[in-house]
Amino acid sequence: MSAVALPTTPSFRLDGKKALVTGAGRGLGMAAAAALAQAGAEVVLAARSRGEIDEAAAAIVAAGGKASAIVLDVTDRAGMEAAVAMSGPFDILFNNAGTNRPKPIWEVTEEDYDAVLDLNLKASFFVARAVAIGMRDAGIRGSIIHMSSQMGHVGGPNRSLYCASKWGMEGINKAFALDLAPYGIRSNTIAPTFIETPMTKPFFENRAFLDSVLAKIKLGRLGQVEDIMGALVFLASDASALITGTSILVDGGWTAD
Numbered sequence: 001m002s003a004v005a006l007p008t009t010p011s012f013r014l015d016g017k018k019a020l021v022t023g024a025g026r027g028l029g030m031a032a033a034a035a036l037a038q039a040g041a042e043v044v045l046a047a048r049s050r051g052e053i054d055e056a057a058a059a060i061v062a063a064g065g066k067a068s069a070i071v072l073d074v075t076d077r078a079g080m081e082a083a084v085a086m087s088g089p090f091d092i093l094f095n096n097a098g099t100n101r102p103k104p105i106w107e108v109t110e111e112d113y114d115a116v117l118d119l120n121l122k123a124s125f126f127v128a129r130a131v132a133i134g135m136r137d138a139g140i141r142g143s144i145i146h147m148s149s150q151m152g153h154v155g156g157p158n159r160s161l162y163c164a165s166k167w168g169m170e171g172i173n174k175a176f177a178l179d180l181a182p183y184g185i186r187s188n189t190i191a192p193t194f195i196e197t198p199m200t201k202p203f204f205e206n207r208a209f210l211d212s213v214l215a216k217i218k219l220g221r222l223g224q225v226e227d228i229m230g231a232l233v234f235l236a237s238d239a240s241a242l243i244t245g246t247s248i249l250v251d252g253g254w255t256a257d
Contacts, residue, residue: 010238015040019236020090022074022127023097025052027197028147031225032094032232033057037065039233044087046072047097074123081130089134092236095124096147098165102158113161120165125172128187132180141184145235146173148189150251166191170247177245186244188235193251195223218253 019036023029024045030052037043037060045053045067053069060067070087074080074097084090098120101112128144135142151159152166169189176187194200194213204210204222214220231248234240249255 010241012233012237012239013040014092014233014236017041017091017236018088019043019092019094020046020084020087020131021094021096022046022072023147024069025049025056027199028192028195028225028228029094029096030056031229032096033067034060034063034065035229035233036092036094036236037063037067039237041092041236042066043068044090045069046074046083048073074127075119077123077126080123080127084127084130084134088131089138089140090131091135091140091142093128093131093142093144094147094232094236095128095131095144097123097127098147100159100162102162103160104158105160108161116161117165117168120162121168121172124169128172128176132176132185135185136180136183142186143236143240144176144180144185144187145232146187146189148173148191148247150191150193150249150254152189152191153247153249153255173247174245181244186235186240188240188243188245189247190228190231190235191247191249191251192228193217193223193254195225195228197225216254217251218256221252223250223252 019041021029021033024033025047033043033045045057047053050071057067057069072083101116146169148169149166151163152170155163173187173189227250231250
């Protein structure tokens with residue numbers, strides 16, 4: 001009989017945890033909700049469109065998971081904070097709601113600026129803060145995961161507003177990590193490359209654009225929603241218990257050079 005005491009890998013399971021996913025009606029948000037539910041979490045899907053989140057929640061339940069849906073406009077701060085307080089506290093947040101208006105800088109309007117920064121940065125800040133307050137007050141050692149982008153680490157043509165919002169998110173993430181560490185609450189980002197979703201698929205029908213993207217992704221393919229799901233479960237689980245204030249780049253090597 002061996003005398004060696006082998007360490008045990010921390011669990012990637014999320015049983016008994018409650019998670020909030022914003023922007024959960026489609027694409028990456030819906031995939032994230034599915035991933036968390038498949039790992040055992042009870043998931044609350046939030047978005048502005050009732051139909052989409054109801055259908056996604058029903059699909060998760062039909063597959064054996066636990067899920068419910070709430071209509072939530074994250075830009076309505078008072079309404080959002082009331083909904084988070086009523087539905088929480090949460091153990092996990094996937095802070096995912098966002099938008100993009102790709103344009104060259106000389107075509108960007110003030111309305112474009114406000115639309116992108118108000119949702120991607122301002123609303124994301126206050127959603128994360130509301131969930132963090134609930135965690136702190138309930139004594140939950142939770143995990144807050146923000147949707148960032150490789151464009152929060154590099155620049156890109158026609159991406160001035162998106163880059164501004166995601167670089168800002170990376171800064172917010174690090175500051176959240178420092179403020180929340182005394183409470184055992186972690187804050188991290190997931191920073192993907194271009195992911196093929198129903199929303200982005202039409203852009204890739206432009207062959208020149210697709211070729212320019214693939215030339216930068218060293219692994220030679222577009223990202224799929226499944227590429228994000230494992231990273232999300234990792235950051236939500238005890239397997240990442242000592243990770244905070246960092247960014248998981250799921251970029252196929254885009255930022256490696």
